[in-house]
Amino acid sequence: MSSDLKSLFQPEAVAIVGASQDELKSGGMFVSSLLKDGYKGTIYPVNRKESEIMSLKSYPSVLDVPGEIDLAIIAVPAQGVPPVMTECARKGVKFAVVHSVGFSELGTEGRELERQMVEAARSGGVRIVGPNCMGIFSPKGCINTIVPHARVPMEPGGVAFIGQSGWASENTTRLGSERGLRFSGIISIGNQSDLTVEDFLEYFGNDPETKVFAAYIEGIKQPRRFLNLAEEISPKKPIIVWKGGSSELGAKAAASHTGSLAGNYALFEAISRQKGIISAQSLEELLDLAVAFNCPYLPTGREVGLLIEAGGGAVATCDACARAGLNISPLPQRIQQQLREFLEGKIPPSPARGNPVDLVWVSFADALSVYSTCLEIMAPVVDSCLTICYAFLEDESFLSRLENIRNQNKKPIIVVPGNSIDQRQGMSLAVRRGIPAYAMPENAVRALAAMTQRAEYLKSLPTSPKS
Amino acid sequence: MSSDLKSLFQPEAVAIVGASQDELKSGGMFVSSLLKDGYKGTIYPVNRKESEIMSLKSYPSVLDVPGEIDLAIIAVPAQGVPPVMTECARKGVKFAVVHSVGFSELGTEGRELERQMVEAARSGGVRIVGPNCMGIFSPKGCINTIVPHARVPMEPGGVAFIGQSGWASENTTRLGSERGLRFSGIISIGNQSDLTVEDFLEYFGNDPETKVFAAYIEGIKQPRRFLNLAEEISPKKPIIVWKGGSSELGAKAAASHTGSLAGNYALFEAISRQKGIISAQSLEELLDLAVAFNCPYLPTGREVGLLIEAGGGAVATCDACARAGLNISPLPQRIQQQLREFLEGKIPPSPARGNPVDLVWVSFADALSVYSTCLEIMAPVVDSCLTICYAFLEDESFLSRLENIRNQNKKPIIVVPGNSIDQRQGMSLAVRRGIPAYAMPENAVRALAAMTQRAEYLKSLPTSPKS
Numbered sequence: 051m052s053s054d055l056k057s058l059f060q061p062e063a064v065a066i067v068g069a070s071q072d073e074l075k076s077g078g079m080f081v082s083s084l085l086k087d088g089y090k091g092t093i094y095p096v097n098r099k100e101s102e103i104m105s106l107k108s109y110p111s112v113l114d115v116p117g118e119i120d121l122a123i124i125a126v127p128a129q130g131v132p133p134v135m136t137e138c139a140r141k142g143v144k145f146a147v148v149h150s151v152g153f154s155e156l157g158t159e160g161r162e163l164e165r166q167m168v169e170a171a172r173s174g175g176v177r178i179v180g181p182n183c184m185g186i187f188s189p190k191g192c193i194n195t196i197v198p199h200a201r202v203p204m205e206p207g208g209v210a211f212i213g214q215s216g217w218a219s220e221n222t223t224r225l226g227s228e229r230g231l232r233f234s235g236i237i238s239i240g241n242q243s244d245l246t247v248e249d250f251l252e253y254f255g256n257d258p259e260t261k262v263f264a265a266y267i268e269g270i271k272q273p274r275r276f277l278n279l280a281e282e283i284s285p286k287k288p289i290i291v292w293k294g295g296s297s298e299l300g301a302k303a304a305a306s307h308t309g310s311l312a313g314n315y316a317l318f319e320a321i322s323r324q325k326g327i328i329s330a331q332s333l334e335e336l337l338d339l340a341v342a343f344n345c346p347y348l349p350t351g352r353e354v355g356l357l358i359e360a361g362g363g364a365v366a367t368c369d370a371c372a373r374a375g376l377n378i379s380p381l382p383q384r385i386q387q388q389l390r391e392f393l394e395g396k397i398p399p400s401p402a403r404g405n406p407v408d409l410v411w412v413s414f415a416d417a418l419s420v421y422s423t424c425l426e427i428m429a430p431v432v433d434s435c436l437t438i439c440y441a442f443l444e445d446e447s448f449l450s451r452l453e454n455i456r457n458q459n460k461k462p463i464i465v466v467p468g469n470s471i472d473q474r475q476g477m478s479l480a481v482r483r484g485i486p487a488y489a490m491p492e493n494a495v496r497a498l499a500a501m502t503q504r505a506e507y508l509k510s511l512p513t514s515p516k517s
Numbered sequence: 518m519s520s521d522l523k524s525l526f527q528p529e530a531v532a533i534v535g536a537s538q539d540e541l542k543s544g545g546m547f548v549s550s551l552l553k554d555g556y557k558g559t560i561y562p563v564n565r566k567e568s569e570i571m572s573l574k575s576y577p578s579v580l581d582v583p584g585e586i587d588l589a590i591i592a593v594p595a596q597g598v599p600p601v602m603t604e605c606a607r608k609g610v611k612f613a614v615v616h617s618v619g620f621s622e623l624g625t626e627g628r629e630l631e632r633q634m635v636e637a638a639r640s641g642g643v644r645i646v647g648p649n650c651m652g653i654f655s656p657k658g659c660i661n662t663i664v665p666h667a668r669v670p671m672e673p674g675g676v677a678f679i680g681q682s683g684w685a686s687e688n689t690t691r692l693g694s695e696r697g698l699r700f701s702g703i704i705s706i707g708n709q710s711d712l713t714v715e716d717f718l719e720y721f722g723n724d725p726e727t728k729v730f731a732a733y734i735e736g737i738k739q740p741r742r743f744l745n746l747a748e749e750i751s752p753k754k755p756i757i758v759w760k761g762g763s764s765e766l767g768a769k770a771a772a773s774h775t776g777s778l779a780g781n782y783a784l785f786e787a788i789s790r791q792k793g794i795i796s797a798q799s800l801e802e803l804l805d806l807a808v809a810f811n812c813p814y815l816p817t818g819r820e821v822g823l824l825i826e827a828g829g830g831a832v833a834t835c836d837a838c839a840r841a842g843l844n845i846s847p848l849p850q851r852i853q854q855q856l857r858e859f860l861e862g863k864i865p866p867s868p869a870r871g872n873p874v875d876l877v878w879v880s881f882a883d884a885l886s887v888y889s890t891c892l893e894i895m896a897p898v899v900d901s902c903l904t905i906c907y908a909f910l911e912d913e914s915f916l917s918r919l920e921n922i923r924n925q926n927k928k929p930i931i932v933v934p935g936n937s938i939d940q941r942q943g944m945s946l947a948v949r950r951g952i953p954a955y956a957m958p959e960n961a962v963r964a965l966a967a968m969t970q971r972a973e974y975l976k977s978l979p980t981s982p983k984s
Contacts, residue, residue, distance in 0.1 A: 074881055151865050151877055155828075200939075215829020217905075217935055224938045268832060294832035297839030303873055307828030332833065332959045361622075361774030362682020365735060365761035366799065372764030398618050406770055410618055414541055438684075468684055471691045472667075492799045 055253045058145040060191040061120030062091045068125035069095030077125040083198030112141045119143045128152030132166040139174025148181035154309035183240025184216035207232020208261035210254035218266040230481025234260040246271045255283035262343045264290040269310025284326030288343040292330040342497035345462045345484045348505035355432030356406035360468045363438040364406040370495035380404040418448045429459040440468040443476025522720045525612045527658035528587035529558040535592035536562030544592040550665030579608045586610045595619030599633040606641025615647035621776035650707025651683035674699020675728035677721035685733040697948025701727040713738045722750035729810045731757040736777025751793025755810040759797040809964035812929045812951045815972035822899030823873040827935045830905040831873040837962035847871040885915045896926040907935040910943025
């Protein structure tokens with residue numbers, strides 16, 4: 051079933067039920083976002099009273115729409131949803147994204163309404179996302195109901211995100227895009243009345259364009275299926291899960307948010323780890339990890355090569371590496387010698403050539419070539435490189451050189467700009483090229499530790515008969 | 518001695534030794550920053566070869582300068598520093614900021630050079646900041662050698678920061694300013710050859726304009742004095758310390774960075790806590806805490822009132838509060854009743870009026886008044902309020918209303934915008950008014966927990982005879 055999700059992400063015709071002229075209303079925002087984001091299919095506004103919305107012909111019901119409908123986005127009050135769904139079923143609509151709230155998250159009464167809606171959908175084979183959700187961001191389909199009011203790059207990429215929270219989905223779309231992540235799809239799944247996180251895990255797990263799967267989950271409907279899928283997909287691509295409701299307090303909040311039973315968190319964590327799932331503890335960590343796994347290589351072991359131009363940053367990195375079980379061991383004498391020879395006269399004297407390699411201060415004119423050459427010298431003898439330097443990441447030739455060092459050595463090069471406040475755009479460019487970039491060393495080290503753990507997990511797997 | 522530091526932060530005349538026409542060189546940047554930042558005193562460029570620098574008369578040595586010099590900023594190669602210092606001593610210069618590197622951070626040889634420099638200074642009573650440091654950011658004195666190339670608001674404020682790292686000092690200046698912090702002074706102290714973190718702790722501890730003292734420290738020269746000062750100052754104002762070199766690896770990096778002995782971290786932490794020092798584990802946490810303590814009130818206890826418009830954010834906040842030992846308990850029935858009556862018809866139905874109070878979705882037109890009124894209803898019966906909502910923090914009347922609620926109830930109101938990416942400027946405005954604002958709920962909760970701990974620490978103190 052879930053292999054059919056293509057029409058959800060790239061629908062040829064979309065109906066907006068509850069469409070509105072008013073851009074401050076959801077039904078108005080959804081129409082206008084399809085228009086401004088360059089959606090290439092047919093848009094059918096549906097509104098009982100209007101005959102035209104934003105210069106598009108509007109229909110009283112989906113049954114009046116002349117063509118086929120792949121996706122109906124429903125933004126009418128909860129009580130009106132089951133009858134609309136009955137019409138969608140009769141019309142043969144493939145997918146419905148139900149934005150409306152007031153279902154199982156409200157308790158008994160809402161649960162009954164949700165049951166009626168699902169029953170109506172099933173009668174015609176309509177698959178539902180939601181209710182109580184923000185819907186879809188699909189750059190490939192030029193469709194964005196998650197932050198319909200905002201300009202977000204419509205460039206497809208390799209990260210999929212599933213969020214059981216509109217807030218998490220919105221922030222992943224906006225903050226993730228700003229950080230340089232590009233998405234194969236983002237779904238806000240709300241109450242999971244029909245399509246669940248498992249369905250999307252299966253879909254994106256098998257999607258060759260998706261390289262990283264990330265999710266914010268409050269409750270899992272079919273734990274066994276979820277874990278079986280994770281076990282199957284983890285060896286192929288990283289699955290990052292931030293599980294909300296780890297505390298009793300949080301679990302209670304989850305119940306009234308998406309009607310979810312959060313389950314036993316400790317048990318979930320333990321089993322997840324066995325299945326290769328990577329755990330995040332916050333949205334920020336989830337984004338940090340997505341940035342990390344967007345890099346095409348994993349560390350080859352626990353030895354980090356640290357090139358710095360910020361002594362305090364080096365101390366912070368060393369402390370963080372020690373906490374994370376990563377090593378910053380002295381480089382071999384011949385490498386230290388090579389570095390000393392290369393750096394002679396280029397930078398102020400410093401005893402620190404052993405790792406961290408401390409550049410103290412490099413002239414602006416020499417900076418990029420000094421950073422790159424040092425990384426070229428160090429990379430072959432360490433398992434990953436991390437550099438805290440005053441790099442100009444907007445310099446495309448510098449990024450190309452970092453990319454080359456990464457590819458030749460098949461290990462990650464991670465950058466923490468000394469002055470991250472000036473480098474937000476540059477960091478985004480780096481991330482888009484698979485060079486993880488972070489504002490703070492602790493975030494970089496946390497992400498590097500997760501990459502290292504994944505490398506170790508992959509090594510621990512029984513080799514397949516073919517390899 | 519340290520009570521005299523006023524001429525360091527507000528010097529009437531500054532000499533730049535090693536001044537340059539070249540703005541890419543430190544000696545050039547320092548002159549140009551004094552000019553662009555509107556420094557009101559006299560600037561004396563000192564350069565053996567030039568007679569004019571940036572349209573200012575230049576002198577071959579400080580001895581040739583006609584007037585008195587409060588502060589000499591020294592940016593000549595290490596070997597040249599002791600002779601310059603001898604001249605400064607003869608001239609009667611009050612303070613020298615030694616930017617130059619190549620001293621005790623290099624080991625034995627550098628240590629000897631540093632000793633010579635200090636000896637030369639002592640002969641004339643010159644007090645030294647550095648060497649191996651970025652110097653000063655003093656908005657009140659319109660002086661900025663820390664990020665001389667950058668535009669940073671020159672508005673004085675209540676936060677003092679002392680950094681034994683140029684990188685930490687730079688980032689505190691830039692990122693802290695962007696987040697809305699305003700500073701009474703920032704000092705990058707480098708090797709602490711003369712003036713130490715203790716001197717600045719004493720100075721800012723007694724400075725009535727400084728409300729929050731924060732520091733990044735690698736090594737403490739006089740631990741007993743530091744702890745005695747902390748004990749004396751902590752009851753009056755928060756002291757936030759991020760101690761680098763907590764690990765063996767980090768301690769080694771600190772030694773080659775500022776020649777510091779990092780000491781026993783666990784012992785330092787334990788004693789610090791007794792003295793009321795607030796510990797941060799990263800630069801980000803230090804900034805988060807400075808933002809928190811910039812609020813004029815502390816929580817009155819551990820009960821948090823949570824007002825949200827982002828269900829996933831509520832779950833995250835509940836989980837974080839549970840981890841931090843903060844409670845989100847049901848509000849009294851009469852308060853829930855008041856909220857239900859007020860919210861009736863304004864927002865979609867939701868069972869969650871008990872705490873978290875879930876607004877689900879508020880129309881843009883009503884939003885600010887709904888948020889404020891709910892906080893007004895909740896604030897009297899909780900110990901602090903935290904709200905995750907799609908607020909427009911740039912709205913001054915909204916911020917004024919939040920400020921009123923805070924002042925009337927004498928407890929903090931903390932804001933996490935649902936869409937922080939659009940609210941950076943607004944968050945900064947909020948912080949400047951003493952309304953802590955954070956992009957992510959976990960950061961807000963961590964800061965709130967530190968505020969709560971400080972409130973408990975203050976309560977635990979023996980009451981003074983006067984009170």
